[in-house]
Amino acid sequence: MRLVRGLATADAARIVAARADEPFASVDDLWRRSGVPVASLIELAEADAFLPSLALKRRDALWAIKALRDEPLPLFTAAAEREARAIAEQQEPEVELRQMTEGHNVVEDYSHTGLTLRQHPLSFLRHDLAKRQIVTCAEAMRARDGQ
Secondary structure (H helix, E strand, O other), X not given: OXXXXXXXXXXXXXXXXXXXXXXXXXXXXXXXXXXXXXHHHHHHHHOOOHHHHHOOOHXXXXXXXXXXXXXXXXXXXXXXXXXXOOOOOOOOOOOOOOOOOHHHHHHHHHHHHXXXXXXXXXXXXXXXXXXXXXXXXXXXXXXXXXX
């Protein structure tokens, strides 16, 4: 979480402390137990941080966050306290979002964390560069002088 640009250290600490008891079941569960603002969850989702923990891809996590409010509605807060468990504020129908391309994921990773664990950005251009007869670095190193 320390690599996520825009995520406050205090919010990251609150998430870690809330996760110590048990893993989070959903974005709503993370939000309620940690008490972090929705803006911090958006920063995490944009950095694709929900993929390993909740198996939510970037767009799916952002969609789940859209249902949250920083000020819970009084009726749902009272019900959650009475039943001592989290109750989603909105019952959204299942939505199948079109996922980002690998290239778009790489761009988003770089913009939100400054690095990516996915493919190198040049890997998406290699085929087109080869068709244009652009020489790779390895080929240039093997070539003789003057070629």
